[in-house]
Amino acid sequence: MILLEPMLRPTTKDLAKAAGVSRATVDRVLNERDGVKQDTVERVHKAIEAIGFERNIQAANLAKSQSYRFIFALPRSGDQFLQEIIKRIDEARSLFASDQIWCDVHQIDENDPHSIATYLSSLDKSQVAGVAIMAPETPQVRDAIRRVQERGVAALPFISNQTTMDANWVGIDNRAAGATAGLLMGQFIGQKPGAIMVIAESMQSRDSLERRLGFDQEINEGFAQLRALPSLETYANEDRARTIIAASLRANPDIVGIYVMASEARSPLSILKDLNIAQSIVKIAHERTPFTEHELKAKMLHGLIAQDPGHLVRSAIRRLKGMVDRRQTFGSQEQIRIEILLRTNI
């Protein structure tokens, strides 16, 4: 590919000349207005290829006075991981200001699908260009997302997956994340046989199910001497968590590993600390937060499976913008990595 000198970058004027039409017609083709013969459309497209025309989006945005207002619909409840996300949205605000992008957070009750649907249906194209939604999958929410999209507002599942949105969502492959936790757990434990405790907030959500699936698969296939216990569900209730964790420890004296599957790991990890379990038990949790970071450095935690909150936020914004601009987004950058964090690469 021969690169043109910056100065000579073709404009719509050049394109018009190359296609043998007027700038008005070029405009009609580029912005998909009708009233242009198919012949002409093709001629212009060929000219675009021929001279390597690329629309100057900055000038276009300037002309349109276009700006993008995006909303992050996040759960009202949540602990440090949620705070990290919100912090990154704040950061992104100034980062994307030069692209005329404004972001706001709207808190939703993630366990009330009806209110989420109501909120989504209140969004108007003229006010909001797009919305990133972090909420567990339910039929109501799924339908609401589809409807808001039909009204011209870009909608993007965020961190929590939604089946319908096949490829178009922002987050990690939770099956692979669970598998990574399983593999790391198995390798760290080594030859020692025993049981692994698995702590989840709830096994209702798709994310949890997928993590568990991946985790079990790795343990079963690669580490025959280990057995993963049934998931303990805390329902985000600290008392309940304390009770069932203690009971499980008593019932399974051969525990050699603990996998905290929930995104908010502080509460379960604190309980484990209170219960004063042996440091030799391999502990793996999810997400980097001030608490988990500290535990990792203090060697109270052996590893962390994480997704970068800043990357999640920025990727969501870029993809929402791409949806609004009707561009395809670029794969490699928007792939959210499953990070493994040890105390040395925190």
Add this chain to the structure above:
Amino acid sequence: MILLEPMLRPTTKDLAKAAGVSRATVDRVLNERDGVKQDTVERVHKAIEAIGFERNIQAANLAKSQSYRFIFALPRSGDQFLQEIIKRIDEARSLFASDQIWCDVHQIDENDPHSIATYLSSLDKSQVAGVAIMAPETPQVRDAIRRVQERGVAALPFISNQTTMDANWVGIDNRAAGATAGLLMGQFIGQKPGAIMVIAESMQSRDSLERRLGFDQEINEGFAQLRALPSLETYANEDRARTIIAASLRANPDIVGIYVMASEARSPLSILKDLNIAQSIVKIAHERTPFTEHELKAKMLHGLIAQDPGHLVRSAIRRLKGMVDRRQTFGSQEQIRIEILLRTNI
């Protein structure tokens, strides 16, 4: 912070009104032209704060017909890791086209500091806005970087660090990367005592020294039963590599782990494969390439310490642009992560 409605975003005109001056004076202040009283400058700056003015960079670039031409000065020699970098630069080309950024690759002979210095001194501000340099640190290169910066061309050490550039470079903390390799190695080996082979391309470069330092520290502090052998230097010579690796294997029958420290791991790993070593020996290498990715999936490699080449490239471009625009760059996004890759999160 109260966000203004997109429509009402203040322009230089609003700023002029708010500061009680003309647009011409605002322009003089914003673009740091002289001939403005100190009083007036301060008044304008206060007004900027007061109304939350932020320059519309897109419009500014449009007005200036500004475009940015960046050059990646990369080694001529190199294998798959270098190819990955070049591939990402290609990707970035289209990604940043909308920001009027053009990138090109220029191959340098990384072992000839003089020719690098000559090349850098040939760069002209009017042709090239910035250059990312991947070359080992030498006094000549260091000085050349400083000189090219003084001539108004942004210069940024890339992947290979340069002492002078304290914070302003793009790449990972190699000490931490080595430490991560060490910790992972130790944890994966478990209780088994033995020796660890360390293979490097050369211990002349600062990057290698730092990795080795971090690796040794983790092994020595955390795993007393392991001993890391002296570094084997291949000098990128396959025959030499084959000889010294085979000799080391014979001399140390208790080898339980192998750490390939070089960025280009294909050649050493292929040699190990030919030598048919036991699969139980834990092998850790650097950088994700088609080859290492394949080996990881085939379970011939236990773990990979990597830096995302796409992220490296994009971060370099953003930072170069930030330097040209005289903006400060944003920390959290520009921090290059030390990734740990297993076959589950590849």
Add this chain to the structure above:
DNA sequence: CTGTTAATGAGGCACGTGCCTCAAAGCAAG
């Protein structure tokens, strides 16, 4: 042929900023 409609061209203003010129005002020294 004429009349009608579809397709295209010509031209201009707008967006927010940079950069230029020229005039006007302020200010200090003589």
Add this chain to the structure above:
DNA sequence: CTTGCTTTGAGGCACGTGCCTCATTAACAG
């Protein structure tokens, strides 16, 4: 006071694109 210098204002054109109006031409049916 005048002279000369510094500081400020007023205005306009440019960048590339979107979007509008109005005129003109091509295509086609009757």
